[in-house]
Amino acid sequence: MTDQSRCPVAHFDHNSPEHSADPIGSYSKFRSKHDIAWSEANGGYWVLAGYDAVFEAARNDDIFTSRRTPSGGDGLSVVIPKTPMHQHIPIELDPPEFRKYRKIVNLITAPAAVGRMTDMIAHYTTWFIDEVIEAGECDFSDIIGVPSIVTIDWLGIPTDEWRRYSSAHRATLASPQDSPEFKQAVEVDLPACSAQMHETIAARRESPTDDAISFLVQQSIDDRPITDDEVFSIVELLISGGVGTTASLVSQALVWLHQHHDARQKLIDDPSLLDHAVEEFLRYFSPTQALARTVTQDIEFKGCPMREGDRVLLSWASANRDEAAGFENPDELDIERWPNRHTAFGLGxxxxxxxxxxxxxxxxxxxxxxxxxxxxxxxxxKMQRYIRQGVNVGFRSLPATFTPGVRRSMSA
Ligand code: HEM
Structure with a gap:
C-alpha cells in the first residue's frame, strides 16, 4: 500500500532488472518528473536524482547520516538494501568522530603519497599488458587485477594471493547470487582475504615495515592506540572501495574508445589530454552510481516530507547528467570538457x-x-555487463583483440 505521507512517489528501483538494463535512461526518465521522490521499493526510500538535491544532502551530515542506524536492518549503511558486513571506517561515521579517522587515511592517500606509488602502478600495468600482449587477445575485464594487486601491495598484504582479491571482488560485483563464482567468493575467498588482512595487521603491529598497514597500526585515536579492529575496518574499505570502481572506470572508458576512433586517436597523438579525459569518463560513467544516507530527524527537504529513519539514495550518476548543474550536453562525452565539477567521487x-x-x-x-x-x-x-547496476556499473566480460606486440619483460 502506498504511504500517503511520503510524496511525490515514483515507480523506481535502482536494483531492478529494468534499471540495470539502462541506468542512465532510467534516471533521465526519473529527472524529467522529479528531483526527489519516494519509492516503495526496497522497503521504501527517497531517491535524490537532481544535482542540487544530491549536493545539499551529501553536505549535510547532521540531517543525512552515514552512521549505522536500526532503519533498514543490519549491515553497511551506505547501500540500499544494507549488505551484512563488518563496519567500514570512516565511511560509516559522521563528524566529529569521522574526522579522527579520515585525517589518518588522508595521510596515506594524499597526492604526495600516491606520487610515491607511480613506479609501482606502472610496474603492475606493464605486467598486466605483458601477460597478454603477445597473444593479441585478452579479456579487458581482467583489468580488475591491476587495482587489486596495487592496493594489496601498497597496504603490505602479501601479493602471492592477489588473484583471490580480484576474483572475489569481481564475483561479488558481477556474478548472480546463485552462481558458483558468487558462492566461492562469499564462502571461501572473502573470508580467506579477511583472515589474511587480520594476520598482516597483527604482524605489522608486532614489527612494522614501511607499508600502509604499518603506518595505520602506529596511529592514535583520542590519545589511545588505534585498535586492530579499527585498522581492519579501514583496510577492508580501502580494498573494497577502490578495486572494482577503478576497474569499472577503465573498462567503460575502453568500450567508449573502441566505439569512438577520433577521440581515441586524439588521446594517442596527445597523451597530455588524458587527465581531463579521465575526469570526463568519471562523470559520464559514474562507476559508483549511488550511495545511501539515513534521515536523522523529521524535516521538509526541498518540499519533501522526510521522517527520522527514512533511507535516502544519493545518485551521483544522475547528478552527473543533470543539465541544471551546468553540464552542457550532459549526455555527450567530451574528452576535453573542463571545468568538470562531477560528483563521481561523491561530495562533502x-x-x-x-x-x-x-x-x-x-x-x-x-x-x-x-x-x-x-x-x-x-x-x-560477447561483452557482458554486471547483472546489477544500481550501485556499481561495469563489465564481467569484455573480449578484445589487437595487433600482438612485444613484452617489456616484467613479472608481477
Ligand atoms: C574510479 C575510482 C573510484 C570511484 C568512482 C570512487 C567513488 C567513491 C565515492 C562516490 C565515495 C563517496 C562515499 C560516500 O559519500 O558515502 C567514495 C568514498 C571512498 N573511497 Fe572511493 N572511489 C574510487 C576509488 C577509490 C580508491 C582507489 C580507493 C582506495 C584507495 C577509495 C577509497 C575510498 C574511501 C576510503 C572512501 C570513504 C571516504 C570517507 O568516508 O571519508 N576509492 N569513493
Whole structure:
C-alpha cells in the first residue's frame, strides 16, 4: 500500500532488472518528473536524482547520516538494501568522530603519497599488458587485477594471493547470487582475504615495515592506540572501495574508445589530454552510481516530507547528467570538457579518499593500453555487463583483440 505521507512517489528501483538494463535512461526518465521522490521499493526510500538535491544532502551530515542506524536492518549503511558486513571506517561515521579517522587515511592517500606509488602502478600495468600482449587477445575485464594487486601491495598484504582479491571482488560485483563464482567468493575467498588482512595487521603491529598497514597500526585515536579492529575496518574499505570502481572506470572508458576512433586517436597523438579525459569518463560513467544516507530527524527537504529513519539514495550518476548543474550536453562525452565539477567521487566530507590513487591507476592503464594496443577492438556481441547496476556499473566480460606486440619483460 502506498504511504500517503511520503510524496511525490515514483515507480523506481535502482536494483531492478529494468534499471540495470539502462541506468542512465532510467534516471533521465526519473529527472524529467522529479528531483526527489519516494519509492516503495526496497522497503521504501527517497531517491535524490537532481544535482542540487544530491549536493545539499551529501553536505549535510547532521540531517543525512552515514552512521549505522536500526532503519533498514543490519549491515553497511551506505547501500540500499544494507549488505551484512563488518563496519567500514570512516565511511560509516559522521563528524566529529569521522574526522579522527579520515585525517589518518588522508595521510596515506594524499597526492604526495600516491606520487610515491607511480613506479609501482606502472610496474603492475606493464605486467598486466605483458601477460597478454603477445597473444593479441585478452579479456579487458581482467583489468580488475591491476587495482587489486596495487592496493594489496601498497597496504603490505602479501601479493602471492592477489588473484583471490580480484576474483572475489569481481564475483561479488558481477556474478548472480546463485552462481558458483558468487558462492566461492562469499564462502571461501572473502573470508580467506579477511583472515589474511587480520594476520598482516597483527604482524605489522608486532614489527612494522614501511607499508600502509604499518603506518595505520602506529596511529592514535583520542590519545589511545588505534585498535586492530579499527585498522581492519579501514583496510577492508580501502580494498573494497577502490578495486572494482577503478576497474569499472577503465573498462567503460575502453568500450567508449573502441566505439569512438577520433577521440581515441586524439588521446594517442596527445597523451597530455588524458587527465581531463579521465575526469570526463568519471562523470559520464559514474562507476559508483549511488550511495545511501539515513534521515536523522523529521524535516521538509526541498518540499519533501522526510521522517527520522527514512533511507535516502544519493545518485551521483544522475547528478552527473543533470543539465541544471551546468553540464552542457550532459549526455555527450567530451574528452576535453573542463571545468568538470562531477560528483563521481561523491561530495562533502566523505568525498572519495582514494580519488588520487583511482585517477593514477586509471591514467596508467588507459595510457599504456593506448600506447601498446592502439588498434584494440572489443567484441561487443560477447561483452557482458554486471547483472546489477544500481550501485556499481561495469563489465564481467569484455573480449578484445589487437595487433600482438612485444613484452617489456616484467613479472608481477
Ligand atoms: C574510479 C575510482 C573510484 C570511484 C568512482 C570512487 C567513488 C567513491 C565515492 C562516490 C565515495 C563517496 C562515499 C560516500 O559519500 O558515502 C567514495 C568514498 C571512498 N573511497 Fe572511493 N572511489 C574510487 C576509488 C577509490 C580508491 C582507489 C580507493 C582506495 C584507495 C577509495 C577509497 C575510498 C574511501 C576510503 C572512501 C570513504 C571516504 C570517507 O568516508 O571519508 N576509492 N569513493
Amino acid at each position: 566530507v566523505h568525498r572519495c579518499a582514494g580519488s588520487h590513487l583511482g585517477r593514477a591507476m586509471a591514467c596508467s592503464l588507459i595510457g599504456q593500453i593506448l600506447e601498446r594496443m592502439p588498434d584494440f577492438a572489443i567484441d561487443e556481441s
